[in-house]
Amino acid sequence: xxRHCPAMQRALLTVTIAxxxxxxAAPRLTAQSSPVTAKEAWVREAxxxxxxxxxxxxxENSGATERHLVRGATEVADTLELHEMKRExxxxxxxxxxxxxVPAHGEVMLRPGGLHLMLFGLRRPLVxxxxxxxxxxxDDGTRLEVPAEVRSMMGRMP
Amino acid sequence: xRTARRPRRRALAALLLTLGLAACGRAPHDFTLTDHxxxxxxxxxxxxxxxxxxxxxxxxxxxxxxxxxxxxxxxxRLGDASTGVKTLYVTVDPERDTPEVLETDLSLFRLDALxxxxxxxxxxxxxxxxGAAYEIVPTPESAGEYSVSHTTDxxxxxxxxxxxxxxxxEATVEEIVEGIQAVLAEGG
Numbered sequence: 240x241x242r243h244c245p246a247m248q249r250a251l252l253t254v255t256i257a258x259x260x261x262x263x264a265a266p267r268l269t270a271q272s273s274p275v276t277a278k279e280a281w282v283r284e285a286x287x288x289x290x291x292x293x294x295x296x297x298x299e300n301s302g303a304t305e306r307h308l309v310r311g312a313t314e315v316a317d318t319l320e321l322h323e324m325k326r327e328x329x330x331x332x333x334x335x336x337x338x339x340x341v342p343a344h345g346e347v348m349l350r351p352g353g354l355h356l357m358l359f360g361l362r363r364p365l366v367x368x369x370x371x372x373x374x375x376x377x378d379d380g381t382r383l384e385v386p387a388e389v390r391s392m393m394g395r396m397p
Numbered sequence: 398x399r400t401a402r403r404p405r406r407r408a409l410a411a412l413l414l415t416l417g418l419a420a421c422g423r424a425p426h427d428f429t430l431t432d433h434x435x436x437x438x439x440x441x442x443x444x445x446x447x448x449x450x451x452x453x454x455x456x457x458x459x460x461x462x463x464x465x466x467x468x469x470x471x472x473x474r475l476g477d478a479s480t481g482v483k484t485l486y487v488t489v490d491p492e493r494d495t496p497e498v499l500e501t502d503l504s505l506f507r508l509d510a511l512x513x514x515x516x517x518x519x520x521x522x523x524x525x526x527x528g529a530a531y532e533i534v535p536t537p538e539s540a541g542e543y544s545v546s547h548t549t550d551x552x553x554x555x556x557x558x559x560x561x562x563x564x565x566x567e568a569t570v571e572e573i574v575e576g577i578q579a580v581l582a583e584g585g
Binding site for chain 2: 283284286287288289290291292293317318320322324327329330331332333334335351352355357359360391392
């Protein structure tokens with residue numbers, strides 16, 4: 240070891256740097272290691288006095304096992320529930336669902352007119368341009384921390 | 398040939414009249430409800446204006462905001478002509494949708510609209526008048542306690558309060574704009 244070997248030194252240096260960077264590269268091991276990711280999350284604005292709103296997003300699953308979104312929470316509302324809108328017998332129906340399936344090597348869209356996350360008991364107004372944090376829990380215990388942008392009611396057209 | 402053509406003309410006139418009546422709906426609509434300023438409102442007060450009517454509720458996460466956004470886009474597209482049309486958003490959830498709640502809801506949209514509420518009986522009468530429907534569905538497993546299923550059609554009334562067109566939820570901004578322009582182009 241006393242003998243100088245430039246190649247070995249360089250290799251050691253590389254490993255040391257790589258090890259040093261590891262905690263920075265993977266600060267949330269749970270979410271990072273999960274093949275399920277949440278993307279493009281947004282929530283409808285809610286003025287003072289409005290007690291409910293909805294969150295929409297895309298869940299992608301790069302893994303070979305289907306996963307299920309089973310619950311969630313956010314600091315801006317008392318309750319977060321998984322809901323679905325359906326057209327039945329000429330009427331639009333909204334009902335809670337126990338889970339939302341994210342297929343293996345696939346994705347599920349939560350969007351207006353379909354699956355969405357309902358927030359009940361809003362604790363403060365949500366102003367367009369703000370960001371709220373939503374925590375989602377999968378059936379394997381994985382927790383996804385998702386930022387959701389507050390969008391204007393006017394902003395979304397079908 | 399003349400004699401043979403006359404009955405045909407008469408038949409054509411009768412057919413056009415029937416079609417016209419069917420297209421224009423039957424009698425003019427009328428009802429009285431309470432608006433989002435807590436004032437009594439009569440549909441008859443809007444004679445001379447084209448009117449859009451739809452049913453919804455403010456806890457609705459989706460359909461009602463989408464319809465209101467769409468109608469805001471219709472207003473923008475109509476430009477100056479938008480002063481000739483008024484939107485009426487009738488709640489089917491009067492227990493939760495007080496005039497204040499409806500006012501808050503409408504404040505998010507740039508649209509000449511009135512939120513309308515009333516007693517359950519008053520609202521049911523209007524729903525029946527338009528052939529719409531709704532159903533209150535208890536959801537004990539949800540913090541919402543109940544949800545309201547409802548039809549999502551949009552009704553266009555002419556300046557005399559007669560139903561001229563019914564738009565499905567999927568109708569585009571262009572289709573609604575064209576429908577309104579046709580009503581506004583009629584004399585009167």
